[in-house]
Amino acid sequence: MKIGILGGGQLARMLALAGYPLGLQCVVLDPSADACAAQVADLIQADYNDQAALHELAEQVDVVTFEFENIPAQSLNYLLENYPVYPPPIALHTAQDRLNEKNLFRQLQIPVPEFVAIDRFEQLQQAIVRTGLPAVLKTRSMGYDGKGQIVLRHQNEMTQAWRQLGGRPLIIESLVGFDREVSIIAVRNRAGDIYYYPLSENTHYRGILHYAQSCPDDHLQARAQDYIKCILDELNYVGVLALELFDVNGELLANEIAPRVHNSGHWTIEGAEVSQFENHLRAILDLPLGDTQAVGFSAMVNFIGTMPETAIVLGDANVHLHDYSKAPRPGRKIGHATVRSETQMELSDALKNLITRASIVKQ
């Protein structure tokens, strides 16, 4: 069987690698000739709105999926009219617009930080009465890894922020003083069965995920599962979905969803019985889902901009390297490493070692 993937980055690469043992082959569509998934899958090099290329992709595969949220709506509609596409495009539409996303949370009674849609500068003044300060002004669409957002701490920063982001549909949200950022990843099949991965605790640096740790038996696991179940069922979702949350004094506030495999679930490759990548493929092909239980304790560290030396990363015997074979570039995710241990204590030490080693980059 063949899977078509819109987007040919590291997520598609890891999907393709997870597919081979199942006897699957992936074909990726990506505008870039050096898309890193093309090293392990066939590539159709084309823009996401190239209808002939979309046709070419869909004709040779059994199902189409995506690793990239910002697919133009008309491309998706074209595919939908003629081919099976999972996850359902309503999930993509929702995730493409922060306002839709927040409204969905509210509709499903999932707590969210206070938010107000902003289309004109005048609305901003009124909005901060509700959100308070500090607050975050964000573009409603096309933002990722901290791009397209500005933190407002004082009223006098509004004009400057508007100058940078204004003119596009915006949203302003209360900046929540959270204890930690967590995410839950779950997979739902066509029959509506849902398997949940253990929570991941995520630490960001300059807006980009720096490291993520598995949290087996977290006291907030059940609540996170309730929330993501509501979303999965509401969207009649098929595939892997990630829900990012803030833990504020033991209450979970929803931040955003990603309708795809997610960076905070990369540790599932070694740290869960069946990885998010394999389970996404199983779900969209209507195969039985794999166990999502944690296997020991795991943590993943992203390599951003530059790769440390392989021999240095692998300095501890329980470290697993994932080099995406991408060209180094500032701010670009080009690899990660996961460390797995039998106890939380051992993991904490191993993670510290790994972070230290990861920061040693050959000059």
Add this chain to the structure above:
Amino acid sequence: MKIGILGGGQLARMLALAGYPLGLQCVVLDPSADACAAQVADLIQADYNDQAALHELAEQVDVVTFEFENIPAQSLNYLLENYPVYPPPIALHTAQDRLNEKNLFRQLQIPVPEFVAIDRFEQLQQAIVRTGLPAVLKTRSMGYDGKGQIVLRHQNEMTQAWRQLGGRPLIIESLVGFDREVSIIAVRNRAGDIYYYPLSENTHYRGILHYAQSCPDDHLQARAQDYIKCILDELNYVGVLALELFDVNGELLANEIAPRVHNSGHWTIEGAEVSQFENHLRAILDLPLGDTQAVGFSAMVNFIGTMPETAIVLGDANVHLHDYSKAPRPGRKIGHATVRSETQMELSDALKNLITRASIVKQ
């Protein structure tokens, strides 16, 4: 970095898949256009004695290895003169000839079943005085999966056996009434560090491995490690080596070595911290070795001749499928599945279920 692999079967396929996360790419040389590793690696389609093709392979890679024992000596010598080849060809020479292999065991004081080299029919009569009956008459080279061997239970079967196998260098060995067949897989790097996987207990059916189970904490682990260490050090070995042994009343008798990744170690993909495939690559590239500890309890079942339906194999959530995407053919290994559990008891049940499901083949 690039790795050249002589042979493009499922072992090369799994090596190539283990290489991608490390940022490695494999190139395989195989006489067959539909070598299953060619789906995940570049293929040079050529005979193993095609010197131009060997040159083409070696020129584009950093190191050459093999997944196939029966490489012609002259091909290997050609490569050796000009390129780095691991494991060392002395290991291949030894494994290519059962007499050399048995003599090595004896030289290293590793117990072996009684054996005698046979070149002429007249020697057979004399030999069975030493080996006793039943005994196994085997070709000294080119045998695998039970091919090229005949069990002798009575003196009057000698003429018939000689008619089938005679004319080639042979060896006759005592047929040992063993309690179980086990194997130990170990990996040695260029510095001489050795990591050992837990013993695997192997069950054959009609001369082909049917299923294999990990045996963490086996009472014979230490002895098996001693034996394989002697062999690894004697051969100044680099890479993964498998040693097959008979357990006879708690004594281990060496049967044979395989100077490569081995079918009885396929469970290490999910059932050990770092798999035999990744550790082989790490060793031959002089990277730090990965932890060989078992992660829970695992068992692997081979799919021979036909593939059961994917959805049936994956009926338990802790089953992992490996479909080699090979054309079905009687007696051919075309896939395997591994089941992993946290306890030996759970594993036994899961293995029984898996074997039952594996035997359900779509008509």
